[in-house]
Amino acid sequence: MRKKTGDEIIVVDGNGGLYEALFENENARNCNLKIINSKKNIGRPNHNIHIGISPPKSHDRLEWFIEKSVEIGIQEISFILTENSERKNIKLNRILKRAISSMKQSLKTYLPKINDMVSAKDFIVNCSNNEKFIAYLSEDENQHLLKSASAQNDYCILIGPEGDFSSSEIKRSEKFGFLPVSLGENRLRTETAGVAACHILNLVNEK
Known part of the structure; x- marks a missing residue:
């Protein structure tokens, strides 16, 4: 499903970071995201x-x-x-x-x-x-x-x-x-x- 300007998305960075972000444009080639909330060291296992x-x-x-x-x-x-x-x-x-x-x-x-x-x-x-x-x-x-x-x-x-x-x-x-x-x-x-x-x-x- 295609996202539109203003839609929320969850992004991970592969290093323990989880981000809530908003789409700021609908460009077919690329997009800009505005991070509205971030959490670090999420899901770090004890093993x-x-x-x-x-x-x-x-x-x-x-x-x-x-x-x-x-x-x-x-x-x-x-x-x-x-x-x-x-x-x-x-x-x-x-x-x-x-x-x-x-x-x-x-x-x-x-x-x-x-x-x-x-x-x-x-x-x-x-x-x-x-x-x-x-x-x-x-x-x-x-x-x-x-x-x-x-x-x-x-x-x-x-x-x-x-x-x-x-x-x-x-x-x-x-x-x-x-x-x-x-x-x-x-x-x-x-x-x-x-x-x-x-x-x-x-x-x-x-x-």
Whole structure:
């Protein structure tokens, strides 16, 4: 629906700011807004969620993950290149545009930090989050993420490709403090697993 002069609109800046503004013209090419009320640090979470994920082959599915994770609430996304990754590069600018669009539509006031592709090896070594997890298919009964994570903390969780993490990647992650976890009994696609992990970690902080 097209806005007219004098109509009110809600604007977010991606850095915790939420603004009520008025349209001051109806120019088809651009518009001027008059801010009538502003609030800072709105919606700042009491936790930090960082997902390191091997991007799926389909860019549409990748964008779906971005869209839904931003809607649910996420603070940082890193793309990791694993031994079994199907996608070797990403279109970072396109992904950022999708994240901004999702932030606006869901009225999230914070835009997550989105990092370019890095090798899983380097990511595992350099990850400095307090609670670190890795989700993968295992014959062992790994504890569910919901029970493994503690509230109001700084998390990082690794999500692998369709072919899963290699045994060497799993061993390396455990060496550097990543705890193996389960996301449930169902076998999930990469992007679905990423959204599920994001949702679970947010649920931990709603207890």
